Amino acid sequence: MYAVMPPEGVLESRLPNFRATRARVLAAPALGARFAQILLQIAADGGMEKPRCDSLQHFLYVVEGAAELVLDGATHRLTPGQYAYVPVACAFRLRAADGAATEVMWIQKPYQRLDGVAAPAPFVGDAANVAAVCKHTEGRTWQHLLPDELGFDFAVNILAFEPGNYFPMVETHVMEHGLYMLEGQGMYLLQDQWHECWAKDFIYMAPFCPQFFYATGWSRAAYLLYKDVNRDVA
Numbered sequence: 001m002y003a004v005m006p007p008e009g010v011l012e013s014r015l016p017n018f019r020a021t022r023a024r025v026l027a028a029p030a031l032g033a034r035f036a037q038i039l040l041q042i043a044a045d046g047g048m049e050k051p052r053c054d055s056l057q058h059f060l061y062v063v064e065g066a067a068e069l070v071l072d073g074a075t076h077r078l079t080p081g082q083y084a085y086v087p088v089a090c091a092f093r094l095r096a097a098d099g100a101a102t103e104v105m106w107i108q109k110p111y112q113r114l115d116g117v118a119a120p121a122p123f124v125g126d127a128a129n130v131a132a133v134c135k136h137t138e139g140r141t142w143q144h145l146l147p148d149e150l151g152f153d154f155a156v157n158i159l160a161f162e163p164g165n166y167f168p169m170v171e172t173h174v175m176e177h178g179l180y181m182l183e184g185q186g187m188y189l190l191q192d193q194w195h196e197c198w199a200k201d202f203i204y205m206a207p208f209c210p211q212f213f214y215a216t217g218w219s220r221a222a223y224l225l226y227k228d229v230n231r232d233v234a
């Protein structure tokens, strides 16, 4: 199962504890996903009314503009490509910064603890400082935005493709994906259908959905990819 969602078709929601904010819900348990992914379009005077502290873990990635994040008592100004990880029971508050609108991708997931493994601590990062690793083929890179540690039960990676570059094989795996196209364009094979995708499109891929991508157009293509990892599956 999968869902391809161009931005113009994703109707807006209003969420509790937010003011002057349009929420585009891209993935949620209602879809069968074990996480939620929401694009927040926050007006200049918008954002969370009060801090939030709950039983979910959160990942926030700034897509446009600048956001002010208060995390665990410290204030951060985050710009495109900068992001934060918020563990369970950690207070945070997100608002627009600099008196201008901002767009933030928000991922929420219940945490699956592992006996004997410490839960991750909150942190703020910048994709510009994350190494781009070439794993299989030239012209195709991965950036792992979260540390490769067993404490994390999900990963968020940026995959980038030079024009014409592609996966070495069709993948089919137990992990599910939330994919947000950051730049460029390409063709996605999902199950047995081809879909053309552009920047700002979203794709949900359920576990075991066959998937393959190649970049088209004249500039590189890149996407932000959520994936569940590091836990038993039975």
Ligand code: UGY
Binding pocket: 159, 171, 177, 211, 212, 225, 227
């Ligand atoms: O890591 C992944 O599962 C990745 N190669 N999948 C994808 O980009 N659809």
Ligand code: MN
Binding pocket: 171, 173, 177, 211
């Ligand atoms: Mn995959």
